[in-house]
Amino acid sequence: MTVVGAASVFGTRRQRLGAGLIGAAVEGVVVWRVGWAPAVPAFLFLGAVGTVASLIDLRTRRIPNALLWPSYPLGAALLALASAAGDRWGMLGRAGIAMGLVAGFYLVLALGVPGQLGMADVRLGGLLGLFVGWLGWPELAASVLAGWLLASLAVAWGRARRRSEDAQRSRPIPLGPYLCLGALVAIGVR
Secondary structure, three states: EEEHHHHHOOOHHHHHHHHHHHHHHHHHHHHHHOOOOOHHHHHHHHHHHHOOOOOOHHHHHOOOOHHHHHHHHHHHHHHHHHHHHHHHHHHHHHHHHHHHHHHHHHHHHHHOOOOOOOHHHHHHHHHHHHHHHHHOOOHHHHHHHHHHHHHHHHHHHHHHHHHHHHHHHHOOOOOOHHHHHHHHHHHHHO
């Protein structure tokens, strides 16, 4: 699935153009920070998946399994190729551990506080952990913290805009875009 796939979620020409521009900006940041290294195809893939997942989550409050599940083996294969090209197998091992840690942490949150974190967010978090963990532990920590900080700011801003707290509770924010934006921040400041 490409960034163009995100555009199909939106009906109007203006929405499709916006989705394409967002995708192009994300991919631009990826190329700028990762460079023309062996890992660039993997991170371009992540940029496309993250953009599509974010736009779908914003529109529908769901992230389809059909997008997330295939992204794990494809992402791992792309990172394995990048690791092989640079003889950096330790990075691939760290990526696998990071994926498990982030997904496990999010799973504990999802089960411990029902209704606040969906299972798609757990799957997305694991996928982001795979890629950002490949870069390093500081990048992984920055990704998770930035994503949650951005989500917290969005919730606070939403509550400040609404007079009734009940109205805020009836419309939860989609977490996926903030998790993806946190990963993009971590990649961007790398």
